[in-house]
Amino acid sequence: MTDQLIIAGTPLKSRLFVGTARYPNQRVMLDALAASGCELVTVSIRRISLDGYSGSLVDLLDGYRLLPNTAGCVTARDAILTAELAREALETNWVKLELIGDRELLYPDVEQLVHAADELVRKGFVVLPYCNEDPVACQKLADVGCAAVMPLGSLIGSGMGIANPAAIEMICSRSPVPVVLDAGIGTASDAAQAMELGCEAVLVDTAIAKSHDPLKMAAAMRAGVEAGRLARLAGRIPKQRFAEPSSPQLGLVGS
Amino acid sequence: MTRLKVNGVEEEVAVATVTELLAKRGIDPKVRFLAVAINGNVVRRADWPATAVAAGDNIEIVRPLQGG
Numbered sequence: 001m002t003d004q005l006i007i008a009g010t011p012l013k014s015r016l017f018v019g020t021a022r023y024p025n026q027r028v029m030l031d032a033l034a035a036s037g038c039e040l041v042t043v044s045i046r047r048i049s050l051d052g053y054s055g056s057l058v059d060l061l062d063g064y065r066l067l068p069n070t071a072g073c074v075t076a077r078d079a080i081l082t083a084e085l086a087r088e089a090l091e092t093n094w095v096k097l098e099l100i101g102d103r104e105l106l107y108p109d110v111e112q113l114v115h116a117a118d119e120l121v122r123k124g125f126v127v128l129p130y131c132n133e134d135p136v137a138c139q140k141l142a143d144v145g146c147a148a149v150m151p152l153g154s155l156i157g158s159g160m161g162i163a164n165p166a167a168i169e170m171i172c173s174r175s176p177v178p179v180v181l182d183a184g185i186g187t188a189s190d191a192a193q194a195m196e197l198g199c200e201a202v203l204v205d206t207a208i209a210k211s212h213d214p215l216k217m218a219a220a221m222r223a224g225v226e227a228g229r230l231a232r233l234a235g236r237i238p239k240q241r242f243a244e245p246s247s248p249q250l251g252l253v254g255s
Numbered sequence: 256m257t258r259l260k261v262n263g264v265e266e267e268v269a270v271a272t273v274t275e276l277l278a279k280r281g282i283d284p285k286v287r288f289l290a291v292a293i294n295g296n297v298v299r300r301a302d303w304p305a306t307a308v309a310a311g312d313n314i315e316i317v318r319p320l321q322g323g
Contacts, residue, residue, distance in 0.1 A: 020321045020322060023321075029321075042322050042323055044321065045319055046317060048262070048282065056288050056318060056319065059288075071322055077295070085291075086319070088300070089288050089290035090319060156323070
């Protein structure tokens with residue numbers, strides 16, 4: 001049985017993407033990544049500090065596929081340059097495109113996002129945009145050639161789960177490209193829910209890194225994603241308002 | 256001396272090329288996972304030794320860090 005996630009023609013062995021930020025230390029991060037079973041991990045691109053260059057996170061991430069982000073960018077121009085710098089630094093044309101419209105809410109700026117996505121696709125990038133849970137925005141991003149869309153479940157780092165499951169389900173049912181639930185996951189059941197709603201993958205960072213035991217939570221997320229995916233493929237029963245006995249009605253004792 | 260803006264900070268340095276600028280800042284140009292842009296355009300690693308920096312250039316020197 002094969003149930004492989006494919007993005008931009010590339011098969012990925014795990015439907016769980018994991019961030020590399022906010023862990024207590026690098027050892028815990030590496031152990032949590034291993035426990036998660038992920039293949040794709042996100043990194044940021046930042047100016048080197050004034051006192052020079054001291055070692056690299058990336059040296060530690062050998063064996064993982066890197067997905068650089070444009071986190072914090074508020075203009076299409078800065079996001080495009082960040083993506084181009086990431087391509088040069090990491091020799092990957094994949095980018096998690098983030099364009100922030102509000103520094104407190106970290107909500108996407110859809111207008112800038114579509115513009116930047118369009119230009120990056122033209123420049124040969126595989127663009128995975130962090131976007132609103134809005135079917136129209138997701139359609140526009142797919143239309144300009146994004147390889148996937150990554151709607152937020154709720155605000156970045158909030159752990160509030162999937163605030164609008166109906167919208168996520170709607171996006172999944174209509175999207176011509178894979179849908180990756182990005183942002184807001186708080187615990188493993190949120191990841192399972194995303195998969196049950198039809199998402200092809202889930203991206204988690206804070207919920208693992210800031211949990212009491214990141215290794216256990218990484219394993220829980222892995223199990224949650226797998227459970228949710230299996231449930232999705234199995235096809236859940238419809239909800240109904242009344243009970244339906246599961247044991248046979250004939251041959252009841254004493255009747 | 257050349258007046259440059261490097262990673263958002265203006266400074267005067269006596270360098271002529273990207274490679275010299277990196278060296279001046281104690282960065283080994285052979286170290287992996289670095290990227291450089293001048294005035295919004297990425298300069299490929301192979302071009303660092305031959306690419307001149309000029310007064311007023313806005314230079315970004317970046318590397319990957321933890322991210323979500």
